[in-house]
Amino acid sequence: MLLRKLIGAEVTLSYKIISRAKSSWDIVAGVCVERLPVVTPPLNEIQQKFKDLLWTIETEKSLKSDHELRHENDKVQAELLKNEAVDVDLDAVSKITAQDFEDAATDELTQFKFADLLTDADKKGVKSTPERCLQRHLILVTEQKLGKDAKNILPQGLWKEGETLRQTAERILSEQCGSGLKVKFVSNAPCGFYNYKYPAEINGKLGAKVFFYYANYNEGDVDKKSKPNWLTRNELTELLPEKYNRTVQSFLIEETN
Amino acid sequence: MFSSLILNQLSRLTLSSASKLSLNTRNISSSAVVQFRITDQLCAEPLKKKKKVDPAIIKAREDRRRKKLEKQIRKLQKNARQLKPIEEIEPPLHLMDQMGKRKRPPVVLSAEETESRALLLKEWTRYKKQEYMANVAQIDRIMAAQRRALDMLYEESEDLYNEAIMPDLQLVPCSFTSTFSTPPIKNYESPDGEYIDVSKKWGTK
Numbered sequence: 001m002l003l004r005k006l007i008g009a010e011v012t013l014s015y016k017i018i019s020r021a022k023s024s025w026d027i028v029a030g031v032c033v034e035r036l037p038v039v040t041p042p043l044n045e046i047q048q049k050f051k052d053l054l055w056t057i058e059t060e061k062s063l064k065s066d067h068e069l070r071h072e073n074d075k076v077q078a079e080l081l082k083n084e085a086v087d088v089d090l091d092a093v094s095k096i097t098a099q100d101f102e103d104a105a106t107d108e109l110t111q112f113k114f115a116d117l118l119t120d121a122d123k124k125g126v127k128s129t130p131e132r133c134l135q136r137h138l139i140l141v142t143e144q145k146l147g148k149d150a151k152n153i154l155p156q157g158l159w160k161e162g163e164t165l166r167q168t169a170e171r172i173l174s175e176q177c178g179s180g181l182k183v184k185f186v187s188n189a190p191c192g193f194y195n196y197k198y199p200a201e202i203n204g205k206l207g208a209k210v211f212f213y214y215a216n217y218n219e220g221d222v223d224k225k226s227k228p229n230w231l232t233r234n235e236l237t238e239l240l241p242e243k244y245n246r247t248v249q250s251f252l253i254e255e256t257n
Numbered sequence: 258m259f260s261s262l263i264l265n266q267l268s269r270l271t272l273s274s275a276s277k278l279s280l281n282t283r284n285i286s287s288s289a290v291v292q293f294r295i296t297d298q299l300c301a302e303p304l305k306k307k308k309k310v311d312p313a314i315i316k317a318r319e320d321r322r323r324k325k326l327e328k329q330i331r332k333l334q335k336n337a338r339q340l341k342p343i344e345e346i347e348p349p350l351h352l353m354d355q356m357g358k359r360k361r362p363p364v365v366l367s368a369e370e371t372e373s374r375a376l377l378l379k380e381w382t383r384y385k386k387q388e389y390m391a392n393v394a395q396i397d398r399i400m401a402a403q404r405r406a407l408d409m410l411y412e413e414s415e416d417l418y419n420e421a422i423m424p425d426l427q428l429v430p431c432s433f434t435s436t437f438s439t440p441p442i443k444n445y446e447s448p449d450g451e452y453i454d455v456s457k458k459w460g461t462k
Contacts, residue, residue, distance in 0.1 A: 038436060188423050
């Protein structure tokens with residue numbers, strides 16, 4: 001009985017090893033480079049309402065600031081001056097009132113020019129740079145040659161004997177997008193899986209198994225020859241093949257509002 | 258016979274000649290009883306004798322040490338109840354003086370206002386709950402995607418799988434920047450001015 005069990009285990013194990021050895025699939029590493037939002041996304045209705053409420057309660061419960069005290073004092077002094085009270089100490093009347101200070105500060109604020117939320121790329125409709133849609137998550141999509149036709153998908157490439165999949169992912173990214181692109185891989189493990197069949201067998205391989213690695217964009221530009229596009233979630237849905245898109249979005253954070 | 262014996266013995270005093278003569282340098286000999294003996298070379302000196310101290314003095318010394326410790330403990334116990342004020346959390350005195358001036362008139366809320374605030378709070382709670390549930394579902398989904406990828410990798414190659422599940426030590430320490438409320442201005446030079454740090458240094462000196 002025990003012997004039979006042992007033999008059975010042995011057989012399944014060796015079967016596994018054999019089936020692995022003559023695997024008829026190419027191992028491919030894909031890289032999902034994401035640029036995280038730079039600017040906080042706009043608040044939705046309820047968030048805005050609740051924020052306002054918190055702000056009112058906070059003001060109600062607070063104590064008066066130095067500036068407010070100064071403002072009140074100014075008012076009292078002005079009142080005394082108007083009534084020509086005898087005991088007005090002219091030195092005590094400040095030359096610059098709190099109101100003046102407030103006006104000057106407001107002036108300075110209005111003169112300061114904040115950077116535009118819509119970048120140049122947004123205005124021109126250019127998608128090849130990560131400096132667009134600052135409030136959104138962006139995914140790097142490049143043009144890949146699959147057989148005869150070119151497709152817009154995530155950068156990917158064949159695994160070579162002797163390297164780990166993570167190394168493959170890093171190599172592919174620097175090969176295809178140039179060494180100027182700086183990213184941070186966040187794991188040794190793949191975050192997603194996708195497989196597709198070749199139209200005809202290539203070197204005895206049925207198709208490719210793609211293992212996606214996730215990385216965060218740090219800085220630098222992508223080589224133009226790979227025809228890069230930085231796309232939001234909605235644009236991904238439009239551009240990528242349907243099943244592929246579903247796989248990619250299954251390991252990405254969903255964008256609310 | 259006798260002369261050779263003498264030579265035998267004295268040869269130890271002159272080591273160089275002994276080796277030359279190749280005579281028996283040990284005290285073992287097959288001849289008659291050897292009467293001449295030389296003390297052993299020890300290459301060390303005898304140990305010093307331990308000084309004896311009067312036990313009464315030792316006891317007195319011990320007592321003094323114990324008393325000193327007990328005194329310290331008593332002193333600590335006496336002060337245990339007293340707490341030392343922490344300077345940095347004491348409100349400044351001038352603010353305490355102006356407390357009356359700084360208080361705002363109490364806000365009287367209308368019934369409608371109170372009601373609308375309560376409703377908003379409830380709505381907010383519901384919203385946060387939904388958000389939380391969505392977050393949990395999202396994390397589940399992402400973890401499932403990774404699990405599937407790892408399972409598929411295991412099927413394909415166990416070596417690659419083992420490499421993939423290794424921890425990435427480059428990630429420690431790890432830092433992320435959060436979002437900003439306005440986009441950063443490129444090549445922005447902040448206006449001139451001096452930065453003077455007036456914050457006090459707290460902690461032990």
